[in-house]
Amino acid sequence: xxxxxxxxxxxxxxxxxxxxxxxxxxxxxxxxxxxxxxxxxxxxxxxxxxxxxxxxxxxxxxxxxxxxxxxxxxxxxxxxxxxxxxxxxxxxxxxxxxxxxxxxxxxxxxxxxxxxxxxxxxxxxxxxxxxxxxxxxxxxxxxxxxxxxxxxxxxxxxxxxxxxxxxxxxxxxxxxxxxxxxxxxxxxxxxxxxxxxxxxxxxxxxxxxxxxxxxxxxxxxxxxxxxxxxxxxxxxxxxxxxxxxxxxxxxxxxxxx
Ligand code: PGA
Numbered sequence: 001x002x003x004x005x006x007x008x009x010x011x012x013x014x015x016x017x018x019x020x021x022x023x024x025x026x027x028x029x030x031x032x033x034x035x036x037x038x039x040x041x042x043x044x045x046x047x048x049x050x051x052x053x054x055x056x057x058x059x060x061x062x063x064x065x066x067x068x069x070x071x072x073x074x075x076x077x078x079x080x081x082x083x084x085x086x087x088x089x090x091x092x093x094x095x096x097x098x099x100x101x102x103x104x105x106x107x108x109x110x111x112x113x114x115x116x117x118x119x120x121x122x123x124x125x126x127x128x129x130x131x132x133x134x135x136x137x138x139x140x141x142x143x144x145x146x147x148x149x150x151x152x153x154x155x156x157x158x159x160x161x162x163x164x165x166x167x168x169x170x171x172x173x174x175x176x177x178x179x180x181x182x183x184x185x186x187x188x189x190x191x192x193x194x195x196x197x198x199x200x201x202x203x204x205x206x207x208x209x210x211x212x213x214x215x216x217x218x219x220x221x222x223x224x225x226x227x228x229x230x231x232x233x234x235x236x237x238x239x240x241x242x243x244x245x246x247x248x249x250x251x252x253x254x255x256x257x
Contacts, residue, residue: 004257005037005038005039005040005257006038006039006040006226006233006250006253006254006257007040007166007210007212007232007233007234008039008040008041008042008233008234008235008236008250008253009040009041009042009043009044009062009063009065009233009235009236009240010042010043010044010235010236010237010240010241010246011044011065011067011095011098011235011237012024012043012044012045012046012241013067013100013237014046015046015241016045016046016049016241017048017049018048018049018052021045021046021049021052021053022049022052022053022056024043024241024243025043025045025053025060025062026056026059026060027243027244028041028043028062028243028246028247029059029060029061029062031243031244031247032062032247032250033061035250035251035254036061038254038257039250039254040063040233041061041062041063041250042062042063042064042065042092042093043062043063043064043065044064044065044066044067044093044095044127045064046067047066047067047081050064050066050086050089050090050091051089053090054089054090057090063092063093063125064090064091064092064093065091065092065093065094065095065125065127066081066086066091066093066094066095067095067098068081068094068095068096068098068101068115069081069082069083069086069094069096069115069118069119069124070082070083070115070118071083071111071114071115071117071118072118083118083119083122083124084122086122086124087122091124092124092125093124093125093126093127093166094115094119094124094125094126094127095127095129096112096115096116096119096126096127096128096129096153097112097115097116097128097129097130097149097153098129098170099129099131099170099172099175100175103133103172109148109149109152109153110152112128112149112152112153113152113153113154113155113156116128116153116154116157116165117156117157120157120161120162120164120165121161123164124164125164125165125166126164126165126166127166127167127168127212127235128153128154128165128166128167128168129167129168129170129214129235130145130146130149130150130153130167130168130169130170130194131145131146131149131169131170131171131172131174131175131215132145132146132171132172133145133172133173134172134173137171137173142171142190142193143193146169146190146193146194146197147197150167150194150197150198150201151201154201159202159205162202162205162209163205163208165209166209166210166211166212166233167194167198167209167210167211167212168211168212168213168214168235169187169190169191169194169211169212169213169214170213170214170215170235171190171215173215174214174215174216175214175215175216175237176216176237176238177238179215179216180216181215181216181217181218181221182213182215183224184221184224184225184227184228184231187213187225187228187231188228188229188230188231191211191213191228191230191231192229192230194211194230195207195211195230210232210233211230211231211232211233212231212232212233212234212235213225213231213233213234213235214234214235214236214237216237216238217234217235217236217237217239217249218236218238218239218249219239219245219248219249219252222234222236222249222252222253223252223253223256226253226256226257227256234253236249
């Protein structure tokens with residue numbers, strides 16, 4: 001798949017309070033103003049910031065995401081946030097199944113599946129995160145793991161809903177301060193595998209689902225990833241959390257699209 005626009009964004013995880021997020025988003029918005037038509041830019045901050053950001057929405061020309069969502073519209077789910085609540089605060093994208101949610105908070109494939117279905121039914125863009133752990137890679141199980149994660153997450157989703165699905169391939173061993181970035185060749189191999197699987201499952205629609213890479217992306221390695229045929233976008237953590245540095249990273253990638 002070839003994007004005419006650079007698809008790039010960040011999840012700020014459990015960092016940045018309301019004031020920090022507002023200042024980050026407004027700085028990023030100003031810095032990228034002149035390249036806005038060449039970008040699909042998204043930021044996924046903490047829940048507590050969403051309402052405030054939404055109040056100033058017109059100023060910030062970017063998509064806004066939530067880091068998680070419960071699958072029910074409402075109910076007896078203490079501590080959860082529902083699709084209706086996210087709609088109320090202007091969310092465009094719901095991130096589902098990030099490795100930290102799967103492996104620290106023990107989210108299962110079944111829960112991921114219910115969340116993806118609910119996000120698409122509620123007309124959000126569902127950003128499904130998948131990826132193998134280090135031991136699974138060492139055992140040569142990467143393809144099996146990706147296949148299980150994709151097939152379970154997309155079970156029972158009608159084809160016509162897939163136009164609002166994005167998939168981020170984020171190998172667990174590549175994420176975060178202890179992560180080791182994957183090589184561009186390895187990511188391209190995995191993305192090709194994911195692409196072929198999506199086409200087998202859904203025909204041509206599978207060609208149009210954007211595949212992002214995430215895991216220790218920085219301004220040095222970003223160009224190697226973004227030039228690859230099957231890497232449609234980048235999902236950046238730490239290297240995006242300073243607006244000036246993220247703007248630099250974006251501008252390095254832009255001419256390579
Ligand atoms: P990182 O995070 O870029 O800091 O490794 C990536 C992610 O968790 O999506």
